[in-house]
Amino acid sequence: MTGRFAAIKLHFGELGNISYLRPNYAKAVADVVKELGGRPFLTDCNTMYPGSRKNALEHLQCAWENGFTPLTVGCPVLIGDGLKGTDDIAVPVAGGEYVKEAKIGRAIMDADVFISLTHFKGHEMTGFGGAIKNIGMGCGSRAGKTEQHSNGKASINPKKCKGCRTCLKECANDALHFDPETKKTSVNQDNCVGCGRCLGSCNFDAISFALDTAIEMLNRKMAEYTKAVVDGRPQFHISLIVDVSPNCDCHGENDVPILPNIGMFASFDPLALDQACVDACLKAKPLPGSQLAENMDKNDFVDHHDHFTNTRPESEWRTCLEHAEKIGLGTREYELIVVK
Structure with missing residues (x-):
């Protein structure tokens, strides 16, 4: 780690959202990197859609308003794909079936070490947003996000x-x-x-661009983008199952959590990490008053035996993990070591 640039990838939260990971978690990771001699920076890439994070000026302002400043987190905050989301680099996807070259934010690929810090939550399309979504979708430039979301x-x-x-x-x-x-x-x-x-x-x-990619295709492209980001360099991944909102942190609002806080998970393998997190969530009891609980109380409720699908029946997450394993991103097998 000594003297190396370490990108800490996280979601700064859309303005109005209150379930994103708080800056103190980012500071804890940055402090460890600095103790090991590294040079950390927090980063995310601009969004495809119009909002408060579509260019670096608005994105940084949003991050600051949500508490992410060099003073609060102890390291610089950079937008990975530049001012307008066009500063990217084409990264080959080894074994990619749908993406041959991923468009990744240049600052992220320039880093020597890659660390993902993920808020594990529900998602209206991909079922849940975990490490793979944080990396694959999150590290794509505006053009990269467009490629994943749109066939049009x-x-x-x-x-x-x-x-x-x-x-x-x-x-x-x-x-x-x-x-x-x-x-x-x-x-x-x-x-x-x-x-x-x-x-x-x-x-x-x-x-x-119309968001017209089928969810299964979106999941597979997202896995391939993740492989482009992490292949061939030191990496580590942390996911926190807290404030498990039914929707992505890209929303400018929040519903109550669908599941109780479970804790922090970490791995060198982003796929094993997502599998462990989703397994833990599926064992948890839904929280009363949540979108999940309300759906389960409906007269016409069809039980999918899956908290994320029961929350958003139109969503789907399994193809992402299946394809990630197929292309060699990691393994879905894991050993869970509990630390208290």
Whole structure:
């Protein structure tokens, strides 16, 4: 660890969210890295969707408002894919079936050591958000997140387009056309390859992609992105099963936790870690008054024998872990060592 840059990847929480991991957890990890001679920094990448974390300026402001500052966590806070979410690097995915080169935030790949610090919670699409989601989706640049979420092509809202033509500089496929009469840019769907490079260039949220990837495909791409991030370098992963909200920390609001606080899990293997966390959650008793408990009280309730699926029946998580094991990200077998 001596003299090495250590990226600590976590979710700073959307503004209005109150279940994200508190800064004191990040400080504890950063302090250990510094004690070992390392040079830690907290990091996350910009979001695909418009919100309070879609560019580095707003993202840092959000992190600060949620308590993540160099003074509170004891190390710098960096946005991994740069100002507009376009500072990424193409990382080969060994054994990838759906992604050959993942678009990962450059600062994350420049780090010598990678540490994930994850808030384990429910998720409206992937069932739960664990280490693999924190790494695979979280480390993808705006274009990388677009690749995972969308099989489609860009569209431009003419009401939001300012005619600045910044997006044209990012397109390598002659898919964007500027009309000098209307002073608006449009998409040539025949030429668009859905790469997402234009998304980060627009300051006015005029460009969007439909979230049309099937959940199973999203899960598999997410696993492959995770493999791109962690392959071939020192890594360690920590997940806290606390404040288990039914939805992702990307939401600007919270419902009550669906499960009680269980504790902290850690592993060198992100797949084994996710499997251990989900196993522990499935053994827990649902909390009264939660979305999970309310669903289970409905007259037409169908028991899936899975707390995450019972919370969000449209979600699915098993394909992610199955594919992660298939491509060699890690193993789903683990030995649970309890420390009290």
